[in-house]
Amino acid sequence: MSHSGAPAGAAPEHGPDAGGAPAFARAASVTPLLLLDGLSHRFGRVEALRGAALTVRPGTVHALLGENGAGKSTLMRAAFGLLQPDRGELRWKGAPHRLASPAAALRLGIGMVHQHFTLVPAMTVAENVALGGHGRFDPAQAAARVREVATRAGLTLDPDARVGTLPVGAQQRCEIVKALARDVELLILDEPTAVLAPGEAAELLAWVRRYADAGNAVVLITHKLRDALAVADDVTVLHRGRTVLTTRAADSSQEALAAAMIGDAATGHGNTGPATTGHADTGRADTADTVGTSSAGPVATGRVVLALDGVSVRDARGVLLLREVTLTVRAGEIVGVAAVEGAGQHQLLRVLAGRMDASSGRVQRPARVGFVPEDRHRDALLLDAPLFENAALRGAGARRGRMPWAALRAHTSALLARHDVRAPHAAVSARTLSGGNQQKFVLGRELADEPEALVVENPSRGLDFMATAAVQSALRAARDGGTAVVVYSSDLDEVLLLADRVVVMYAGQLIEVARTREAAGRAMLGSAR
Amino acid sequence: MRGSARALAQLGIVLLAGLALLSLLLVATGHAVGPALAALVRGAFGSSYAITSATIVRMIPLGFAGLAVSLAFRAGILNIGAEGQLLMGAAAAAALAVPLAAAPAAVGIPLLLTGGAVAGATWAAVAALLRLRFGVLEVISTIMLNFVAQYLTGWLVRGPLQEPTRVNPQSASLPSALQLPVLLEGTRLHVGVLLLVVVAFATWWWLTHTASGFRVRAVGMNEAAARSAGDVAVGRTIAGAFVLSGLLAGLGGAVEYTGITYALYENFSPGYGYTAIAVALLARLHPLGVLGTALLFGALEAGANAMQRDAGVPSVVVSVVEAVLILLIVGADRWSDRLSARAEAAT
Numbered sequence: 013m014s015h016s017g018a019p020a021g022a023a024p025e026h027g028p029d030a031g032g033a034p035a036f037a038r039a040a041s042v043t044p045l046l047l048l049d050g051l052s053h054r055f056g057r058v059e060a061l062r063g064a065a066l067t068v069r070p071g072t073v074h075a076l077l078g079e080n081g082a083g084k085s086t087l088m089r090a091a092f093g094l095l096q097p098d099r100g101e102l103r104w105k106g107a108p109h110r111l112a113s114p115a116a117a118l119r120l121g122i123g124m125v126h127q128h129f130t131l132v133p134a135m136t137v138a139e140n141v142a143l144g145g146h147g148r149f150d151p152a153q154a155a156a157r158v159r160e161v162a163t164r165a166g167l168t169l170d171p172d173a174r175v176g177t178l179p180v181g182a183q184q185r186c187e188i189v190k191a192l193a194r195d196v197e198l199l200i201l202d203e204p205t206a207v208l209a210p211g212e213a214a215e216l217l218a219w220v221r222r223y224a225d226a227g228n229a230v231v232l233i234t235h236k237l238r239d240a241l242a243v244a245d246d247v248t249v250l251h252r253g254r255t256v257l258t259t260r261a262a263d264s265s266q267e268a269l270a271a272a273m274i275g276d277a278a279t280g281h282g283n284t285g286p287a288t289t290g291h292a293d294t295g296r297a298d299t300a301d302t303v304g305t306s307s308a309g310p311v312a313t314g315r316v317v318l319a320l321d322g323v324s325v326r327d328a329r330g331v332l333l334l335r336e337v338t339l340t341v342r343a344g345e346i347v348g349v350a351a352v353e354g355a356g357q358h359q360l361l362r363v364l365a366g367r368m369d370a371s372s373g374r375v376q377r378p379a380r381v382g383f384v385p386e387d388r389h390r391d392a393l394l395l396d397a398p399l400f401e402n403a404a405l406r407g408a409g410a411r412r413g414r415m416p417w418a419a420l421r422a423h424t425s426a427l428l429a430r431h432d433v434r435a436p437h438a439a440v441s442a443r444t445l446s447g448g449n450q451q452k453f454v455l456g457r458e459l460a461d462e463p464e465a466l467v468v469e470n471p472s473r474g475l476d477f478m479a480t481a482a483v484q485s486a487l488r489a490a491r492d493g494g495t496a497v498v499v500y501s502s503d504l505d506e507v508l509l510l511a512d513r514v515v516v517m518y519a520g521q522l523i524e525v526a527r528t529r530e531a532a533g534r535a536m537l538g539s540a541r
Numbered sequence: 542m543r544g545s546a547r548a549l550a551q552l553g554i555v556l557l558a559g560l561a562l563l564s565l566l567l568v569a570t571g572h573a574v575g576p577a578l579a580a581l582v583r584g585a586f587g588s589s590y591a592i593t594s595a596t597i598v599r600m601i602p603l604g605f606a607g608l609a610v611s612l613a614f615r616a617g618i619l620n621i622g623a624e625g626q627l628l629m630g631a632a633a634a635a636a637l638a639v640p641l642a643a644a645p646a647a648v649g650i651p652l653l654l655t656g657g658a659v660a661g662a663t664w665a666a667v668a669a670l671l672r673l674r675f676g677v678l679e680v681i682s683t684i685m686l687n688f689v690a691q692y693l694t695g696w697l698v699r700g701p702l703q704e705p706t707r708v709n710p711q712s713a714s715l716p717s718a719l720q721l722p723v724l725l726e727g728t729r730l731h732v733g734v735l736l737l738v739v740v741a742f743a744t745w746w747w748l749t750h751t752a753s754g755f756r757v758r759a760v761g762m763n764e765a766a767a768r769s770a771g772d773v774a775v776g777r778t779i780a781g782a783f784v785l786s787g788l789l790a791g792l793g794g795a796v797e798y799t800g801i802t803y804a805l806y807e808n809f810s811p812g813y814g815y816t817a818i819a820v821a822l823l824a825r826l827h828p829l830g831v832l833g834t835a836l837l838f839g840a841l842e843a844g845a846n847a848m849q850r851d852a853g854v855p856s857v858v859v860s861v862v863e864a865v866l867i868l869l870i871v872g873a874d875r876w877s878d879r880l881s882a883r884a885e886a887a888t
Contacts, residue, residue, distance in 0.1 A: 367769055383769065391769040394762040405759055409772035411752035457770075 043106045045070045045229050046122070046198055051090055051100030052253075058474070060086040061097065062253040068198060068231060068246075073224045075240035075261065076233045078250035079273055079352065081502060084233045085127075087250065088200050091231075092124040093117040123191030124200040129183055131190075133176030140175055141190045161193045166222060181212040199223070200231045205239055206354070217243045235273070235352050237266045237537050251275040267534070274504055274533035314343030316376070317465050317496035318364055323373030325359045333359045335520040336373065341465065341496040346487065348511025349500035350532045356520040357500050358469075364498055365467040378465055382458030382495075384451075386470035392454045395443040399435060400424040402442050403457050423460070431456035432482060448479025455486050465496040472506060484510060504532055548825055551877070555823070555869045563862045567854065577852040581859075584847020585840035593730040595846070598801060600839030602627065602810070604737045605793025606817030607824065607831040608744050609661075609786045614826050615748065616782035617761035622668060622683025623790040624814025625690030626661040630791025631798040632694055633660030635702055635712045635805035642716050649719045654795045661791015662784045664690065669783035673776050679783070687814065695807045702805060711806035721800040731800035738832065740789065745828035757782045790814065816842075819867045838863065 046068040053061040061083045068074045078084045090097045093111030102109050104120050111117050114124070131140050138154040141161075158171035167185045175183060184204065191199055201220070205213035220230050221243050234240055240247055241261055249257040249272040257272040318341040325334040334356050341347050341364075351357040362368035363375060365383035385391035394402055403424040404415065424438040433453045435445055442450060451471065458466060468487065472480035487510060491497050501507050507514060508529060515524045516535035525531040567574045585596050606623040613620035634657040641649045668686060671677035695710070704713040721731040748754040759767040760778045767773040793813070798805060820838050824830030845859035 385769060390763070391765050393766055393770075394759055397758075397762055401755070401759075404755065405766065405771040407772065408752065408756055408759060408767070409774060411755075413752060414750055415752055415755050417750070454770075 042069055044068060044103070045105060046091065046231075047101075047103040047106075048087065048091060049101045049103075051087060051097045051102075053086060053090065053095065053097045053099075060253055061090070061100075063100070063255075064250060064253060065255045065258075066091075066231075066248050067258070068229050070197075070229055071224060071227050072245035073220055073230045073232060073243050075244035075247045076231055076250065077235065077237070077240055077247060077269060077273055079235065079502070079504070081252075082250040082273070083253040084250055085202060086253075088124065088202065088231060088233055091117070092122060092200060094124075118191075118194045118196065121195065121197040122200070123194060123196035123198070125184065125187040125191060125202065125204065127202040127204075127206060129187055131175045131183060131186060134174065136172050136174055137169055137178075137186050137189075138171040140186060141171075141193050143190075157193060158189060161189050165189070165192055166219065181208055181216070184208070184216070196228075198229045198231065200233070202233045203235075204232070205234070205236065213239070235537070237269050240269065241266065249273055266537075270533050270537050271530070273537070274529055314345065314494065314496070316340045317343050317378055318381075318498070319374075319376035320363065320370075321374040321376075323363060323370045323375060325356075325363060325368065326371045333520055334363065334370075337520075337522040339364075339515060339522055341498055343464070343494050343496050344491060345512045346491045346497040346499055346510050348507035348514045349498065349517060350504050350507045350514060350536055351500070351517035352536050353502070355517040355536075356522075357517045360517060360522065361467050361469050361498065361500055364465070378463070380461055380463035380465075382455075382463040382466040384454055384458055384466070384468040384471060386473055388450055388454050393442045393450060396441050398439045398441055399428070399445075399453065400438045402453070403427060403438075403460070406457050406460070427456045427460055428453070431486065446479075448475045448482070451475060451479065451483055452486070455483060459486070459490055459495075462493075463495065466490055466498070468497065468499045470501055471499060472501070472503075504529065504536070508532065547877075551873050552823065555866060555873060558869055559862050559866045562865055563858065566858050566861060570854070570858065572852060572854050577848055577854050580848045580851040580854075581841075581844035583844075584851070585844035587847075590728060591843065591847075593725055593728040595843035596836065596840045597734055598729050598839070599842045600835045601731075601733045601737050601800065602793050602797045602813040603817055603820050603838050603842075604741065604831060604835035605796060606790050606814050607820035607835050608741055608828055609788075609790035609793070610817045610821035611824065611826040611828055611831055612744060612748070612757075612782060612789060613786035614821060615761045616757045616779060616786075617764065618672075618779060618783050618786065619678075619680045620665065620668070620683055620783065620786050621680055621818065622665065622686050622787070622814070623793075623817045624810060624812065625683065625687035626664045626787040626790035627794035627797070627810055627814050628687075628690040628694050629664040630657035630661040630794030631802075631805055631809055632690075632697055632702070632794075633657050633791070634795040634798045635715075636697075638715055638719060639702070639713070641719065644719070646718050650721065650799060653719060653799055654792060657795020657798070658788045658792040661794060662788035664791065665787020666780075666784050669780045672783075673780055691807075694805065694809060698806055704804075709806075711804045713804070715799060715803040719799065720803060721796065729801060733796040733800040736796060737835075740792070741828045741832050744789070748828065753778075753781070790817075811842075816863060819863055819870070822867060822870045 044067045046066070048064065048066040051061050051064045052059070064083055064087050066076065066087060076084050076088065086095070089095050091102065093114045093116050096112065102111065104122070109120065132143065135143070138151060138158050141158050142149055142154040155171035158169065162169045165188070167189060169182065169185050169189055175186060178186065188199070204216055208216060217239060220232065224230050232240065232244060241264070244261045247257070247259055247261050247264060247269065248255055249269060251273065252275065256275070257269070320337050320339045322336045322338060323334060324332060324336055326332055337360060339347070349357050349360065359368060363370050364377070365381050366377055367383060389395060394405060400417070400421045404420045421438050427433070428435055428438060431452045433445070433449050433456065435449060442453070445453065471483045471487065475483065487497060487499060499507065499510050508527060511527060513524065514527045514532055515522050516532055518535060518538045523535055525535045564574050564578070567577050584591060586592055606627055609623045609626065610620060634653040637653050637656040641652060644652070664686060668679050668682040671682045672679045698710045698712055702712040704711060721733055724730045724732055724734070748758060756767065756771070756773050756778045759771055759773060760775050764775055768775050802809065816838055820831060820834045823837070824834040841859055841863065845856040848854045848859070849856045
């Protein structure tokens with residue numbers, strides 16, 4: 013809204029040749045259109061970016077790759093003025109800038125299309141495009157503007173159609189036209205093909221290519237290697253907030269990119285350096301040491317506790333989210349699930365935990381299954397209720413008669429002691445606990461009635477090093493106690509660290525892979541077959 | 542403990558603000574503040590007759606409706622329909638009084654009260670069904686059902702339930718055998734007040750000490766967690782709480798009919814069901830707290846009448862203060878939430 017905070021031509025802080033551009037940029041003879049260097053940003057305890065860099069040359073498509081949480085979106089949000097990085101430099105056509113808002117980015121010529129559209133469904137295409145403009149609104153003029161921009165860009169779009177009635181592909185074209193109508197030269201597309209059918213995706217990528225060939229530039233945020241190699245000129249790979257690889261697409265291969273994305277030190281660079289001091293990193297520092305010991309876990313000889321046989325799940329629209337998944341989990345083993353976002357792991361875990369029904373196929377599940385969902389505030393806790401009520405929540409659906417509060421309080425106090433939950437007493441509200449203690453509490457609650465199976469989703473999300481270690485050792489203790497454990501983590505290292513066996517979800521299908529980073533990483537990105 | 546002390550302090554601040562606003566409104570409308578406030582206090586607490594026959598008499602329907610609103614809000618149901626549920630409870634009792642006219646009190650009174658409660662529950666069940674089947678927001682449906690109940694009552698007292706002479710738009714007078722016994726000779730205080738206290742304690746005990754009450758609270762606090770972690774049948778829990786809420790309001794209507802008015806007429810309720818929202822919120826949805834806040838609002842309404850009579854101040858002034866009290870309570874809650882969130886972020 014406010015344009016006063018961000019002068020369009022933000023005064024250069026130092027001359028255009030003061031900073032040290034990365035070697036890659038210097039090697040390119042032309043002045044880069046956009047140069048980001050040394051960008052760091054923290055969200056609370058989480059370091060989302062740690063000196064990330066990106067150089068976009070004019071007339072190119074630049075693919076920005078990385079796993080979930082690698083920092084792709086954060087980096088581009090910084091480039092679009094949606095967040096102000098703690099440190100780092102942004103140069104537009106060689107001149108340094110500080111972007112206080114998306115309006116400032118648009119004035120420079122940087123536009124962004126978000127993964128989740130920001131359109132008003134009840135308005136027409138023309139009205140949506142005109143939104144954010146100034147002065148009088150003239151419907152005819154707005155429609156003419158949309159027609160002009162769309163024709164020039166080679167996109168088919170009816171300016172008078174109501175956005176809510178348009179298919180997703182057309183809504184996306186509307187978003188693109190909205191950005192182009194502001195005369196942008198650089199278009200950032202966040203996972204543009206994620207919402208599209210295969211045919212539409214191919215069409216969009218072809219348009220991206222043409223648009224760049226016309227002298228503009230596109231940054232394509234994606235985790236699909238095929239998309240990246242198909243249209244991109246340059247590729248940058250982020251891993252845990254750092255740029256680990258920058259290369260010409262022509263000089264690279266799916267294998268090399270996959271290795272960099274999953275943080276393979278042999279291919280990437282700079283991601284295992286001694287400068288890793290953040291919580292998350294210290295958490296991983298023991299990876300190499302502990303993998304050895306955890307592999308000594310019991311070989312799967314227990315009886316089968318959880319079994320899926322040809323299980324499929326469809327959503328309300330009939331889209332297949334799980335495709336004929338077959339999996340057995342035995343007592344006393346940890347099965348680790350690895351996957352990129354939206355590959356069906358969400359549904360797999362809920363079917364296993366009995367929180368979602370399969371559309372078809374057979375499910376064998378014991379009576380008692382513990383479930384630790386990734387969003388504990390939403391799905392696991394009554395934040396304003398005392399801990400003993402939170403403990404009583406497990407099994408509350410089947411309970412009859414009076415609540416034995418005295419016994420439940422005692423039970424909760426014992427739970428707090430057993431799982432080292434730091435809380436003054438059982439009557440404090442769940443909200444007052446730190447994230448790590450909340451997670452230990454939830455895990456302890458789910459384990460309290462000694463379930464035969466335990467399903468855990470992103471067990472250490474948002475936790476610091478100590479809490480992560482505690483949660484992981486609790487999971488191992490449950491395994492050693494004979495529980496059948498299934499763990500999904502968006503962090504492949506955590507999966508490898510905990511799992512006795514590793515399975516990978518890709519596009520709703522499940523395959524078992526060797527317990528190595530390479531095998532899992534390739535399968536996660538769908539390049540195993 | 543610290544939390545409840547803070548809640549009490551907050552209540553005090555809100556009430557002081559309400560008093561200040563009332564004084565301001567009196568000045569603005571050209572009334573002398575002192576005599577007006579004196580009339581208000583005298584009308585509410587000035588004599589034993591004022592207490593028993595004005596204040597407590599109004600506290601009873603406000604209390605039942607307040608319990609109804611508290612219970613619903615605890616379950617996360619925004620039941621704005623206590624007014625309509627209360628009216629339907631009274632209407633059902635008035636309808637049952639026709640066939641039961643000759644019944645002895647021991648049979649007749651329980652039947653009238655039960656009939657009123659069932660009617661209130663049924664009225665709420667309509668909104669519950671609309672929400673769970675068709676996703677209709679209960680805020681909308683219950684408000685609309687209030688109008689339906691209002692006009693239905695109007696039709697009943699001009700049609701099927703009109704008194705035998707067919708002159709006045711009201712039902713026949715309730716036979717004295719079916720009227721709730723008066724507690725104190727010479728006053729209007731009836732046994733409904735005892736019933737209210739018993740029901741308030743029962744509601745509190747049920748919410749805090751039973752598994753089904755715990756499920757209602759859990760669903761109200763976090764539906765997703767109740768479903769995922771507690772395996773609670775959320776839809777069934779919401780339906781149950783909604784119907785129970787309507788039952789309490791309907792019972793309140795039947796008690797008002799058998800205890801005070803002895804007849805059904807169009808303006809049977811002077812907005813008890815709406816004031817009950819303030820009663821419930823000010824009590825922080827605690828059933829026992831409702832007894833206190835219902836007494837407070839009963840006193841305000843009784844005092845407002847006296848103020849109008851003795852000092853010539855329109856009683857709507859008090860209605861304005863009541864409305865502002867609701868806004869103050871909600872605002873204070875948000876504000877303290879923000880403060881505690883900020884304190885959390887700072888650690």
